[in-house]
Amino acid sequence: MAGIAHSEPLSVTCIALLAADALRSEVWLTPKPGLVDSVNNGSHSDMDLPLFLRSIDAITPWLHQFYALGLQDFLQPPQAMLMRIRPTGIACEQAMFGATQSVNTHKGGIFSLGLLCTAAGRISAHRQPLTRHGMCSEVAAMTQGLVERELKNCRQPSTAGERLFLAHGMTGARGEVQSGFLTLRRHVLPYWYQEDNPERRSLNALLRLMAYNPDTNLVARGGMSGLHFVQDYARRLLKSGWQKEDLQEMDRQLIIRHLSPGGSADLLAIATVLMAFPQ
Structure with missing residues (x-):
């Protein structure tokens, strides 16, 4: 898929299956500290690998629909798209x-x-090549003002995301999409090919995310001290060099503390999709 450029709109199957495959690759990746993988359930008592695979199967048809909506509504201004795709979401x-x-x-x-x-559907409908920069920019355009509308103007927080913004100023997934996946573009994508082995490449990307992503999942489970514990741990491993045994020990430490970097797992799937396209 690397180096894709299309004179015709990308097949709806292509981007949706890339996304679904990225989710499957993420859940099978092992060892993932604190997360469900092929060896254990991480810090989760209510989740396991078969549950994740059933979830991905259920999600996949709707990924096709998101792309199709981008194709269909490509003449709409980008800021109108969030409300148009919300029922599908x-x-x-x-x-x-x-x-x-x-x-x-x-x-x-x-x-x-x-x-x-x-975003990929809209770009394809405009007969533009799909690139990492273009897709990130389109996501940012579609979600412009999202943090202000849904977090800064929230007076009575009812969700975990709203409460974390009120308490700590954390913008979570909303802030990440509004920034065009800035955490990925700054801390992960430029370092993607530091590792030659695909499995180590994904594990290194996850470790970089745990080091730099202000993961609201960690704060929800362990407060700011939980987030800082994981970030400091990941940065030490990145600095000293790591082997699978180091990640297995990190997994044990996160499980003891009931910490799960779920937001970083989501971003790893996004990174995997983006890296299938040219810059």
């Missing part, structure tokens, strides 16, 4: 919850990947 979440008996496996992934697929 809600339906996708309902499909996920139906497959997981109401366990939230991929709500953050649906939000970010849905926007990315929509």
Whole structure:
């Protein structure tokens, strides 16, 4: 998929399956500290690998729909798209919850990947080549003002994201998409090919995300001290060099503390999709 440029709109199957494959690659990747992988359930008592795979199967058809909506509504201004795709996002979440008996496996992934697929549809409809820069810019344009509307103007917080913004100024997934995935563009994508082995490449990307992503999942579970513990731990491993045994020990430490960097797992899937395209 590297180096893709299209004179005709990208097949709806292509971007949606890339996104679904990225989710599958993420959940199978092992060892992932604090997260569900092929060896254990991380810090989760209500999730396991088969549950995640069922969730991804339920989500995949809706990823096609996000891309199709981007194609269909490409003449709409970008700031109108968030409301236009929201019903699809809600339906996708309902499909996920139906497959997981109401366990939230991929709500953050649906939000970010849905926007990315929509962005790809809009760019393809304009007969423009799909690039990392172009897709990130389109996601930022579609979500301009989102943090202000949904977090800064919130007077009575009812969700974890709203409460974390009020308490700590953290913008979570909303801030990441509004910035055009700035954390990825700054801390992950430029270092993607530091590792030659694809598995180490993904694990290194996850470690970089744990080091630099202000992951609201960690704060929700362990407060700011939990976030700082994971960030400091990941930065030490990146500085000293790491082996799988180091990640296995980090996994044990995060499980003891009930910490799970779920936001970083979502961003790893986004990074995997973006790196299938030219810069």
